[in-house]
Amino acid sequence: MRGRASTNEFYSILIYLFGFLLLWEWLKPLKVVTDTGDLTFFIMFSALALALSYFRVHYLLSGTVKAIFIMISLHALYFEGSLFDLTWLGVFLKDLWHNAGLTLGRDWSNLSFVFRSLLFFILLWLMTYLIYYWLSIRKAILLFYVMTVTYISVMDTFTVYEGDKAIIRVVVFGFLLMGLLALERLIQSEKMLGSNMSRHRWIVPLTVMLGVSSIVAFAAPKADPIWPDPVPYIQSFAEGSGGLQGVSKLGYDSDDSKLGGPFIGDPTVVFTAEVTKEHYWRIETKDLYTGKGWEQSMDEDSGMPFRSDEELPYTLTPKNEDRDLQTEKVMIEEAYSHVVYPYGIEKVTGNEEGSFEFMPVNEKIRSLDGEGDAVKLEEYAVTYRSPSYSQKGMRAANADQEAMQVPEFVDRYTQIPPSTPQRVKDLAAEITLDEEDWYDKVRAIEGYFEKEAYVYDQFDVPVPEEGQDYVDQFLFETQRGYCDNFSTSMVVMVRSLGIPARWVKGYTEGEYSRQLDSEYRLYEVSNNNAHSWVEVFFPEVGWVPFEPTVGFSNNIAYEYDLDLEDSDEDQAPVPEKEETPKKPLEPQEEGAASTGFSFKDLWDNIKTFFAENWGKLMVGFLLLVFAAVMAYILRRRWLPYFLIIYYRRRKSDDVYSEAYISLVKQLGRYGLKMEDGQTLRSFSRYIDSFFGTYEMTSLTNRYERTLYGHKPDREDWVKMRELWENLIKRTTG
Structure with missing residues (x-):
């Protein structure tokens, strides 16, 4: 007690x-x-x-x-x-x-x-x-x-x-x-x-x-959070905090007058597209930066109409006749009256009963019905030639070229508010201090954000306080934000150098869905793919897109013609981001070339496998250890069934003696241990009284006969096996 x-x-x-x-x-x-x-x-x-x-x-x-x-x-x-x-x-x-x-x-x-x-x-x-x-x-x-x-x-x-x-x-x-x-x-x-x-x-x-x-x-490896950080959302309701506005959902919105604040992801699919290659989808541009967001400096008087399958009345990008025409189909899920289109667009098809309208101020394409009102299409097709941009022409760009002699154009696309802090301009000058031409200056600003480890973040993003500049806040205080922060900051810094630039909105390529055939692939574009980026104007070349947002790439092609003096032939395009040159192949060791096997390669593969999967291996090992521990702890419950199967297959003459000893051990695991000095008969009577049977006494009598000279045989085991199995099963309860 x-x-x-x-x-x-x-x-x-x-x-x-x-x-x-x-x-x-x-x-x-x-x-x-x-x-x-x-x-x-x-x-x-x-x-x-x-x-x-x-x-x-x-x-x-x-x-x-x-x-x-x-x-x-x-x-x-x-x-x-x-x-x-x-x-x-x-x-x-x-x-x-x-x-x-x-x-x-x-x-x-x-x-x-x-x-x-x-x-x-x-x-x-x-x-x-x-x-x-x-x-x-x-x-x-x-x-x-x-x-x-x-x-x-x-x-x-x-x-x-x-x-x-x-x-x-x-x-x-x-x-x-x-x-x-x-x-x-x-x-x-x-x-x-x-x-x-x-x-x-x-x-x-x-x-x-x-x-x-x-x-x-x-x-175990941890998945990324499914829900956004609730702090910005709750703080957004604090009145007069000068901090965050209400949390918005990702997606296209025509009002960009006040940028900043957190966004909540929205996986709603806007459209699907059957494409031949990945590219950005363009919607519109904006040119007037207010210090808080973007507006249009000019009113849209009237658009330029054109019919389905007619060429656009306005050239958006330099044409390259050597490029093949591509036609891609867009299927609308969330209806808008505007058209999303790739760079190099030449035609839009799919509104035979109405028409389309190109808006020259913001370069938006709208779909109209027969009466000239905006209409939402269910699907349409776009025909385009992928543009390429001459690096020679971009490096030759300067303020003395003819296109830069139009004051209205220059003022419109180099505008920044007088309230823009001087340190923003000084930063742009510092970044481009060692660069000589426009192209290198723009690329230096584009790569600045990744070089300085700016953070892409949709949630912990504040709104500028009263009198605070949106770009200045991002560059010098928070250094974290999403595409609007990166693209707006790049436009302002490029403009501060006297180089024309503008802000562009649209969608990224979206998420790959499946391969349709040998040529076309299906992509799903959702509100999460809404995006903004930068276009910079180079005389003799036109508007060239740039992507400053960390983690994004717009996949444009350059015409690599820097070494050509008097040739009009276009060279094969290269990716926007320079590829890392491949290392020359190391000579194979003698014997490896003939067999295709190398212990060094095998060892490297093993190390790579463990480096990439150490988390899964650790979890698997811990699960095995856990399973082994639980199996040992619960062995009293499962071991009798294993012993039954094991001894049923044994055919030796001493099988009965071994089975009896195994039974005694199992009874000990059950809690019915044989005390020191206790005889087998006394122990068997104790077991039978505990379970209310006579099975242990019968088994013990047979076992004692084997101890005192009676040679056990197969028949002894066959006769007593049923009693043995019944008794050992009782210990699993």
Whole structure:
């Protein structure tokens, strides 16, 4: 009885210990997010209060002890001198009276630190009583556990407190505590006396399961977050914060007058396209930067109409007759009246009953019905030639060329607000200090963002405050944002150098869906693919697209003609981004060429495989270890079935003796061990009395005959196998 009582006391202490550890997790963030300098007294008070509750100390004595501890703690934290010099007590009482008046007047911001600490001690007093109630009376801690998880999650999300390790501790402590309390409720409800073995059988598997699952969860590869950061969304409703506006969804919007703020991803498919190659889809351009966003500097008087399958009345990009015409089909899912089109477009087909209209100010193409009103098409086809841009012409560009002698054009596309901070212009000059021609200057600004490790982010993106420039904020303060931040900043810096540039909107190539045939592939373009980029004007070449946003590439082709002096022949296009030259092949070792096998290559492949899959291998290894541990722990349940199959196939004469010994071992694993000095007959009678059968006695009598000279044979085993199997199956329960 003493051993049983000791066990009960041990588990009771363990329950209170886990309750204290959960309460401690509530205190740890306070040192990070508040002005609290030392948590020692609060932690000690929590432990003292739970200890008094565990020992069932009378509430008057318990309250007195807690009150004395609080007074000692407050003196140690805020008062000087001896504790027994009661002058500090008078100061404390005056402070208490003063803060009581502030509390009644709801002037909580002026409460003293002494009074705040006193209130916190009282709060801990109440919390420890609640924990005692949940642990000792209700024997259910689920509510407090859920509150703790929620508290840690909120602190981790909305403050600087890092709750990664805390949440793991809470899960482990919480589930162990709930498991122990579940066992206590079971023992209490079923009026079970319990024993060391019964409690261990409950707790050990629970502990092993939690330990292994925690290790696996910590070591396993983590997927990217599915939900966006909620902080910007909640902060967006703060009035007058000067911070974030309401969170918007990604997608095309014609209003760009106020840029900034977080975006939530929207996977809604806008259109699908049957394409021959990846490319951007263009919609419109804008030319007037206001310091907050983009507008049009000119009103759209009238468009330039054209019929389906007619050539556009306006050339958007330089034509290259050597390029083949490509026709691609666009199927609309979210209807718009505008047309999305690739660079080099020549025709739009698909509105035979109406017409199309090209808007020269913003270069948007609209679809119209027979009466000239905007109409939304379900599908259409675009015909284009992929443009290529002469590097020779771009490097030769300068302000003295004929196209740059039109003041209206230059003023329109080099405009920046007078309020643009000087440091934005200085940064552009610094980036291009060592570059001689326009092309190299533009490419230097384009590559600046990736070089300086600017961050692409859709969520933690603020709106400029009153009087703050959108570009200046991105370049010098946040250095994180999405395509609008990168493209607008590049346009402004390029313009500050006197080079014409403009802002372009549309979609990226979208997501690959499937191969339709040998030529066409199907792409899905969603609101998540809405994008903005930059076009720079080079005289004699035209408007050339550039992509400053980190992680994006617009896949344009350049005409590599720098070494040609007097040739009009176009060269084969090369990708916009220069490819890294391939290393020359190393000569193969003798013997490797003939066999095609190399131990060095094999070893390299093995190292590469482990480097790329170490996370999966670690998880697999931990799962195997977990499976092996569980198999060992539960061997009493599955091992008898293995032994039955094993001995059914044995044909030797001594099979019965081996089977009997295996049975005795299995009975020991079941908890029916043979005591030292106990005879086989005595043990067999004990087993039969336990199970209420006569099977063990029969098996033992047969086994003893083999010990005293009777040579066992196959028939002995055949006759006794059914009894042996029946008895060994009983040990699986």
